[in-house]
Amino acid sequence: MxxxxxxxxxxxxxxxxxxxxxxxxxxxxxxxxxxxxxxxxxxxxxxxxxxxxxxxxxxxxxxxxxxxxxLFEEEEFTIPPHYQEINILYEDDHVLVLNKPPFINTHPNDNEHDIHTLLNAVAFYMQAKGEIRNTRQVHRLDRDTTGAILFAKHALAGAILDRMLEKREIKRTYLAVVHGLLRQKKGTIKEPIGRDRHHPTRRRVSVSGQTAVTHYEVVKEDKTNKLTYVKCWLETGRTHQIRVHFSHIGHPLAGDLLYGGKPIADRQALHAAKLEFLHPFSEEEIICYAAFIDDPSFFVGIDVYTL
Structure with missing residues (x-):
């Protein structure tokens, strides 16, 4: 260390x-x-x-x-600060881990008009602390996905964490609720993912797509409602990866209308429950657990600390 x-x-x-x-x-x-x-x-x-x-x-x-x-000189903000309450799981001089709420984008697509994003909220938080620096997202979560998300507070930390993510040294564990009861209680879905040319945002399994690997394990079954609670961890970080893979095997996420889920929830039932990485400078092992945010929660009877 x-x-x-x-x-x-x-x-x-x-x-x-x-x-x-x-x-x-x-x-x-x-x-x-x-x-x-x-x-x-x-x-x-x-x-x-x-x-x-x-x-x-x-x-x-x-x-x-x-x-x-x-490392800590002032910079001109490239993302305009905009207030929104944030839920901090871990913070030091180099990194920031938040518990992302649903219905908010990770980053703006238009800096001038799209200011209600998590990155704008982080910029406001940094400004309020007197840290006039640009925070960099290391990975992203879909707009409706909740849970642990990692930011770097300066360029060198961002570069080191980007490399760690690329080398699969940052482990992200998700919890999903999928339709149906899975025959196989533990397994791996390895199917390439590419764009769906018939839809502007949807992805699909495609032989010409990028390699995508999702490991999963059944945590709990709701036989009455024919739902399965699944723990997932990724080797790759493709857009909509978990959603596409489970839809492909006939078990779309609950609430995920884009990929065949039923509207039993107001969003897809997907939560980034656990984030693990070695700190880029101290080399200390950092483990963050993200509590469930929805009220009422989709994930009834699940303890994130057991995942």
């Missing part, structure tokens, strides 16, 4: 044994796998220091020394 402390606009990192002999270039490119463009900006703008002095990026580091990185 890294020993770090924020000092104003700078993050101080005590060089650990495993970094001894590595260069700053090695840290950015190998340890953090930061993009070339972002690494170049940190280098050219002298955003990295060693014990208060500009650092040579090619000189080997020594364990115990103090590496300083300029």
């Amino acid at each position: 890294l020993n770090t402390i924020r000092k104003g606009e700078w993050l101080e990192i005590i060089i650990q044994e495993k970094w001894d002999g590595k260069t700053v270039e090695d840290i950015f490119r190998q340890e953090w796998e930061a993009p070339k463009k972002l690494t170049h900006i940190f280098r050219m703008d002298k955003k990295v220091r060693m014990d208060g002095q500009a650092v040579n990026w090619t000189v080997p580091l020594t364990a115990g020394k103090r590496l300083e990185i300029h």
Whole structure:
């Protein structure tokens, strides 16, 4: 675990044994796998220091020394701040995890007119705290999907988390309610997903689509109403992935009218219940559980802490 402390606009990192002999270039490119463009900006703008002095990026580091990185400078907002109450599951100087409510988009499609999104609400929250910086979403949830969603508070954290997401090092566990009783209580749906050319937003299983893998396990059955509560976790993050996959196998999500679900709920019954990742700087394991938001809840008798 890294020993770090924020000092104003700078993050101080005590060089650990495993970094001894590595260069700053090695840290950015190998340890953090930061993009070339972002690494170049940190280098050219002298955003990295060693014990208060500009650092040579090619000189080997020594364990115990103090590496300083300029991460927390003010930026002009690219997303206009707009107030909406947010439910915080975890926060520090680098990341923010929220419990997203239903019926709100993750990000605006039009910055001028579309201001009632979660990212606008985060911008307002940051502004109210005096942190004038652009927060970056690491992944997204559909408008009607609720639950844990991860944001990065600065560009380097965003780059590291993007890479972790791409390498499947961020685990997202969802709970869904689907129509019918599944014969197989545990399994994997591996079907490529592409656009439906007959509909502007719908996706479908398509041989020419992108690889999509959904693992699932039955948590509970409601035999009276012929509904199944299913825990799902993803290897990929395709648009509408869980919704498309369960519709494809004949078990659409309850309330999901777009994919064949019945209107027994006012939205698709899908909740991002658990989010797990290693912190991009401290390397601490972060586990966030998102309580059910709907009142009354779709997910009767389910404890998110058991998922």
